[in-house]
Structures are given as C-alpha cells and as structure tokens.
Amino acid sequence: MHEVTGFSFASAAAGIKAGGDDCALIVSTTPAQCAGVFTRNKVIAAPLVVTRPRIAAGRCQAVLINSGNANACTGARGEEDARACAAAVARQLEIDEQLVAVASTGVIGVPLPAALLQAAVPALCGSLDDGGAAAVASAIMTTDSFNKVVSRQVVGTGGSYRLCAIAKGAGMIHPNMATMLAFVMTDAAVDDTLLQPLLKRAVDNSFNSITVDGDTSTNDMVLLLANAQAGNEVICPGSAAADEFAAAVEELLLELAKMIVRDGEGATKLVQIKVCGAVDDVQAKQAARSVATSNLVKTAFFGEDANWGRIIAAIGYADAVVVDPERIDIFFDDVQVVRDGLSTGAQLEEQAGAVLKRPEFCVRVDLHQGNGESSYYTSDLTYDYVKINADYRT
Template identity: 60%
Template sequence: MKVRGFKFSARSAGIKKSGKPDMAMIYSEVPACCAGVFTTNKVVAAPVVVSAPRIRHGSCQAVIVNSGNANACTGEQGLRDALRTGELAAHALGVSEDLVAVSSTGVIGVNLPMEKFERHVPLLAADLQADRAAAVAEAIMTTDAFPKVSVAEGRVGDVSYRVLGLAKGAGMIHPDMATMLAFILTDARVEPGFLAETLKRGADRSFNSITVDGDTSTNDMVLVLANGLADNEEIRGGTAAGDDFSRGLEGVLLDLAKMIVRDGEGATKVVHVLVRGAASDSEGRLAARSIATSSLVKTAFFGEDANWGRIIAAVGYSGAQVDPDRIEIFFDDVLVVQGGLGTGKETETRATEVLKKPEFAVTVDLHLGEGEAFYYTSDLTYDYVKCNAAYRT
C-alpha cells in the first residue's frame, strides 16, 4: 500500500480508554496539491476551523489526526489546542504550519489532553515509514469494527500512479457529509482545479450518498493530496487521462463509502437503494433518500421482512412527484409491486430470501421520466442502540 513520497506513523497516546492506537500522521516528502470537503453542520469542530482555510490555499504536506476526542464544542481553548497541534507537527517535520492539516474524531465537548500531544506528536514525526498506511487506518477508528483502506492504480502514458484511500466511519452517518474522516493520497500530478472538481463530484456520488442513522457530525473531513512524484504529465479535465483519474478516485471513494455502511454500528446488511424513472435526478434523490433513512424500512431489512408497504410509503412522503398507480418495486430482480399493487405471496416469499443476503438491492421505478439516484444504507439493529447508548462509557 505504498504511494511514492508519502510516509505514515501511528501510536497509542492514551487518548482512548482502551489503550488502542489513537494518534496518526501522514507526511508527503514535498508539498502536495490538495483539495477537501468538510462538514455542513453549523456546529463546526476546531480542527475543521483550522484546516479548511489551509486546504483552500491548495497546498498541504502533512496531516495530524487523533481519535477518541473530537475537540468539538470546546470554545477558544479548543481552537488554541488545534492550532498548537498543527504547530507541534510543523516543528517536528520542519515544514510551515500552513502546510499542516489537523483532524480529530471522537467524543464531543471534551478538551484535548494536550500533554499527550506535546509528547507524542514529535514521536510520530520521528517514526514515519512508507509502509504504515494500514496503521493510520487503524488509529483513526472510533466505533469502527474494521479499518477501511482502498487502492486504485492508473497510468498516464508510460507512467504509473497510485490512489490510496484511508477512512473511518460507522455511526452518525448521513449525507452532507457523514460522520467520517477520509484521506486520499496519490503520487499523480493533477491540475489543482480539476482535483477539487473531481473530489467534489466523487464525494457527492459516494460519501454524500450513504446513510446509517440520519445523523451528521461536527468533524467531517475528506482530504485528497496529490504530490506529483509519479512525474507524469499533469492530469487535466476533458482528457482521457482525466477521465481515467476520475474513475479511479471515485472508485476508491465509493469503495470506502460502502465499507462505512457495512460497518454501520451493528449493521448486518448493505442495501443499494436505486430510484429510477423519476421526473428528474433531484426528484429521484428525494425518494431514494426517504427510503434509505426510514427507520421502519431499515428495521424491516434487519428483520428480513419484505414489507414493501414501508418502502412505498417512504416514497409517498418524500416530496418527490409520484403517481401511485405507476410504481414498481424490486428486491434484487424480484418484482414485488407493479402498478402500485403487490404481486402476491409467492413473490413476497422469494423477496424474503433476497433479504437474507448480506448485500442486496431495492429498486423503485416511478415511471415518470429519466431521473435516477441511488443511496447505500444499512439495516437498523439492536446492536446499534447498544453501541450508542454506551458510547461515552
């Protein structure tokens, strides 16, 4: 999982009560072209306040990230702590503070234990290695059951490059954005405007098209760093190389997004909700979002109950244009609703078999136009409640 010019380190700094790894660093040997998308929550954590304007300047060389403490709703002290964290990393690495992004995830409303940062940030800088990306993926986990890593390869002429994605997320997952951190690293040389455009489009088709529980966090951050050390001809939009890069980046983002849904705090199912035949793409998105976020629909998925009535009801209240007499609903390829009416017990029995699978599709055809949209969602289980009821304990 090496990417030219990038190095990684991780360690346990004692932020998490469990003693598991909770602090990590990503470093590029040269300043990298960068882009980012951030939380849309109006309550914004200190690390986002510090990092967003730095990323908008278009250059980044290092990311320092901790888990177990979000440094959110911590006031002026939290902002000072985020700035100090970046200062510690910059000093240890010998780079400008403006080239350091700061990121945190975990419990809201608790000040960072800065004595741990004073001690461990220099140790992270001293322990950077090219083959420790997986350790970073582990260190940024909170309620995650497994680390999330995805890799894509590409070429520009005779020059190969790699795209590596690391992410965390399991609960508080909902579009615009989900409760997640993601760091995408590539050695490709990419035109800055195209990099930002591709990230935004890819995030909309991945991280902004998933839901677990309808909650959005204060710390969400997706960064892409392109250091150009593959020494390829610059990748630009409107070219074959640009199209290939976009497909690779979007593939990594979607792969990570699906892992987040699969890890949805007790989830046992990953469901691809597709709405087609809508009056427009935006209308399709309204309907798909309504299905994917419905607690009643999600509990039916957990119960392996082909209760299509909950789905058609969610479409009906979504705000999308609907003609009930035209609606079709499929579980995978099993048609359970045609013309707004159920197709019988036999097909419901076949649909129930579909719901027993760990991953399946629900397709709703509105037969009103060419609009289409999708979401990935999970089922809602007993374990989700247990996990979040005891989160702070």
Template identity: 55%
Template sequence: MNIKGFQFSAVEAAIKKPGRLDLALIVSETPAAVAAVYTTNKVQAAPVLLDRERTENGTCRAIVVNSGNANACTGPVGMDDARETTRLVAEGLGVAEEEVLVSSTGVIGVPLPMERMRAGIPPLLQGLGGGTLDDVARAIMTTDTFPKLEVRTGKAGGTGYTIAGIAKGAGMIMPNMATMLAFIVTDAAVDPAWLRTVFAAGVERSFNAITVDGDTSTNDTAIIMANGAAGNPMLSGGSEGAADFVRLLDEVLLTLAKLIVKDGEGATKFVEIAVKGARTDADAKRAAMAVANSCLVKTAFFGQDANWGRIFAAVGYSGAEVEPDRAELFFDDVQMVRNGVFAGGHAEARGTEVLKKKEFSVIVDLHLGDGEATVYTSDLSYDYVKINADYRT
C-alpha cells in the first residue's frame, strides 16, 4: 500500500495485559485536513471530549490510540491523562499539542495506567516509518478476532491518490455510532469543509447503519485525515473527480462497517435488513433498525428459525407507518409474507434453508411510498453472553 506522507507505529505497552500490540500512532508528515464523527452517548470518554475540541480547528498531525482501557468515566484525572498523552506525543514529534488527537478503547471506569503509557510512547515514536497501517489495525483490537483494513485508489486531475481505512469493533455496536474506532487516511488534497460534509454522510450510510447488540458506546470515534501529499488538484463539491472520491470513501467505510458486523461478538450470521416502500427514508430506517436490534429476531436467526412473525412485530412497534395488509417479507428471494399473510408451509421450509446460510437478506416491502433503508446486523448467540459476562476479567 502506497499512501504518501503518512507514518505508522505500534508497540506493546501492556495497558491491560502483556503479549499484544496495544498502543499505536498515525502521523501525517504535514498538517492534514481532518473531519470526525463521535458517539451520541451523553456519557462520553475523555478522548472524545478532547478530540471534539481539537477537530473544530479542521487540521491535525497525529492520532495516538490505545486499546485495553477506554479512559471513560474517569473524571478530571481522565482528561488530564488524555492531555498528557497528546503532550508527550506532540513533544516527540515537534508539533503543537493541539494538533494531536487521542482515542482509547477498552474497559470503562478504570484510570489509564499512565506509567505504562509514558514508557510506551518513546518506542512508539522511534518506530515511526517502520510500522504499517495493519500494525495499527491490530493494536486497536479488543474483542475483535481479526484486524479490519480496507484500501481504495483513485485519480483526480490525472493524479493518483489512495484512501485507506482501519476499524475496530465487535460488541457494544449500535448507532450512533458503536463501540468502534475508525481511522481513515488519504493522501488526496481535499477541501476541509467539503471533507466534513462527505465524511459525515458516509458515516451515516455505513457505521450508523450497523448493529450487533443495540448498545451505543462512550468512545465511538471515526476520524479522517487528508494531507494532500498526492499532489492532486483540490477536491471539493462539484470539482472534477469529486464524485469518484465520495464513491471510494463510501466503499472503504461500508466495507469496514460490514467487517465489524461479521466480527460481532459470538456472531454466526451476517444479515442485511432492507426495508423499502416506506413513507419516508426515516421510516424505513426506523423499521430496519427495530428488526436488526430485536433480541427475539436475532436469536431466531441464530436458531435458524424462519420466525417471520417476530420481524413483523418489530416493524410494527418501530414507529414507522405500517398498513399490515399491504406488507410483504422475503428471506433472500423466498417470499414469506404476501399482503400481510403467511405464504404457507412450503415458503417456511424454503425460508429455513435460507437462514442456514452464513449470510442472507431480509427484505420488507411496506408498499406505502418510496422510502428505503438498509442496515446490517448479526445473530445473537450463546457465545455473546460468554464473552460479555466476564469482559473485565
């Protein structure tokens, strides 16, 4: 992967336990345009609060990330620790402290082990240039079972550029956003104001369209840095190549979002929930998320039970406008419900076969308008309980 003007590093700091990478750094060699989207949870971790302030400036130079500890619900000490972390990195890089962002993920309510952070930052700085974005993807994992990385290349004004992204997340996944971190870097030159607009829209179509368990975290953060090192003409709304940039960025974001669902804690199924024919797009999103978050629906997916009644019930309580005698429901191409009525035992047998697959779609057509939405979810298995019953130990 050739992405100009960025350096990466990751080290083991034993923040929660030894034996794995858990402290990482992304650095732009020049000031980069930055945009970010954060959790809507009113309980927000110190790094989220600090980054909200700093990304208002529209530029940054570096992001330092740790896993194993969320630095959330840690009071004034947590904010002091977040600031000290960025100060130590900034001093090592020779940049302003305000140009360094910080993200954390892991256990809530436990102060950062700052003696380990302080010890880990010097080797982290020394490793710049020798590390890769894949190293960073591994360092930010918590209950993830695999690193999540996606890359796209494009051209603007005849000049090639790269968009690369990483993410972590497997549980506590629900908009807006999820217990996820996502970092996107591009060497394209992008207008900062336009970048904020297209990034927020892309997050809405990707990270805000997934759910594993309906829980919104305290630390959710998605950040994009664009440093212009590729040397392309500045991209902005209406400029040549702008539409291609948005398409490629959306592909990176949606692929990462889907990988998070596929890695859902204990998940055995990846399910696309599509609602169409709603009065509005907002109604379609309400209905789709109600289905995707229903514990009864998700356990039926795990049990490979074609229990379409649970899906209809979720649509009905979602708040979306519904006329039951007009609605249809499909598992992939198998019609389970026609005009609000069960299609019969043959359909159930075929629908059960669909649910035996690792990936399938649920399509609900309300036949009320042009509104539509698609969200992505997983099933709810025994292993989800096992993983989360002893997460802190």
C-alpha cells in the first residue's frame, strides 16, 4: 500500500448496523481539487443531493461515509440529516462545511440515525491515520465479502505522485454504478480543468462496464480528490503527464471494478465479455452488455456449460446492433466454439467446457462488421445470489 501524502483515514462503529465499523472519514490536510460522478437513477439519495453541488464547486477536504443506511427515500429530513452530519465533521475539523462530502450505503427508506453518526464524529476525527485506507474500505462494506482498496505510485516526467482508491459494492452492481461507492485520493498536483472529464471517462471504462445484477442504485458515487502535496509539476490537459495520470486512475478503477464483480453476490466466476468486429465501439458495448446481463448466460456460467446458443441469442436481441448471424464467431478464451454462426463441433465444445471451469475467463464474440470493440465484466448467477438477496433485509 502506497500512502498518499496529506490524506488520513479513520473508521468507527456508530451503531447504525449491528457489529463492526459502520462509518468512516477521509481527510486531506488541505482542501483538495475534486471531481465526482453520481448515479443516473432519478431517485437520488439525500447524501448525493447534498454532496453534488459541493463537489461541483471544486474543492473538498473531508468525506464522511456510512454503511447500514442509504438515507434514500427519506425526504426533507434525509437532506437535513446529511447536512447535519457534514456540519459535525466541519465543526470538529474546523473547516468550512461546504468542503465536507457525505456518502451513504445500506437500506433504503429508513431515516438515517443521524444522532448516532454525529456522535461518532469526534472519535473519527480523533483517530485519523495515514495508513487507515483499508479500515475505511472495511467500514463501508455492506454485502461485500472482502474490502476493496488499491494503490499505485507513478514516477513520471514531472515528478512522482501516489494514488489510493477505495470501493464498496457487491450487489445492485450495474451501470450505472449501482450501490457502488468509490473514492480516489491522490497527492498529484493537477490543473483544475483536468479532473472531471478524466474521472467521467475512467468510470465509463470501469464501473460502467460491469454488471452483477442489472440494478442501478440511488446512492452511487465516485469521488476523486487531488491535494497537490506530492510536489510534482502541475499536470495539464493534453500533456503526456495527463495521459499517464488518466491511465493510472483508469487502471485503479478497473481493478476495483473487477474486484466488485469477483465479489458479486454469490459469484464464483469473473467473466470478461469482449465483443469485437462491431460497427463501432458503442454497438460493441451494447452487444457485450446484452450478453453480460443475460440471466440464462449467467446461470450457464454457473453450470460450467459452454452454452453458446444463449450467447448468440443475447447478441441477436441486443438493441440497435448490426449483426449478421452467419458471420458470428465465438471463443471461450482460445477455444473457438462458433464459426460463421455454426458450431465448431463437439470436441471443441468439450474443450470450452474446461475453460468454463476456470474462475476467470473471457468470452470473445467477433461480429465481423467493423472495428468496434468493447468489454463488459460479469459474474455467474448462483444459488447464493438468490439466497443473499432474498434474505438481505430480514
């Protein structure tokens, strides 16, 4: 784990949910530049209503996060609660409350126990630790089975800097970023105009290209904070340094995204659905999405059945994708099971069956219509998915 200069972390048990830490705080020593991407769901949780304009204003110094309660569908009271909790952090840290972001995840429609969360703020502020990122990642888990944190040091032309990224999410995972929270901290110095478009693109290529169950939540949020403590030359748009920085952010987010799919509720496999040869990248993504979200395909993965008929059917019903069924090729890793829309025979299908026993593999579909290419990451659909989601609230 690389520590990111000027960021510190804390977690605590506020008593919002039974057992273990359920709130966390991320603090920068100075107000950081920031960017955010938020859920596209029209039902927007209170913490997003409060946080979005603060991030849009361009500076953020602290992020308060809780699990166990989404503070969604909680009306005016929910927004007051979110503001009050942010204000408690601001008071304790002696900073402007507009510099405090809040994020929540958990059950929808139940008022946030704001008093419990506020009561935990002094403990959070009192235990801030430069090496506490993993503890934050643990505190914000809901149905996650492991915490998700990654870090990187970039040694570039204009100096070196570090990034650390934390995410939570296991179910309700789908574009766009369902019940998914992620926070990227970096000590890089960057130009103000760089962050927002860069984060948007990185999210599209990572969190918006994964699916566990096709649901989009009310609470999704990805924040990027850059506090310029590393002493590197300021990274400007269009420079080689900007490309390096964008690549680092995107790699970190894709790593987290794959961790989320691997941790998909009940999932036993991580499958890349790669569509190439589409008319363009948009059609490739649409086709990959259609395969990645098919329950029949996902149960076949669980059954370790190289059932390419379900894959080709999902390609065929993908909206607005140009397809010539007689030119479709399908591979499981390196094993070709379909050539020109027809089976390559029982022997290759048997070999493909062996590929499906792997915990990770790639289904590649070549449409032979152009140069469009895109990937989606998905999990298998298992008994445990049903069990987890049938039992979640009770």
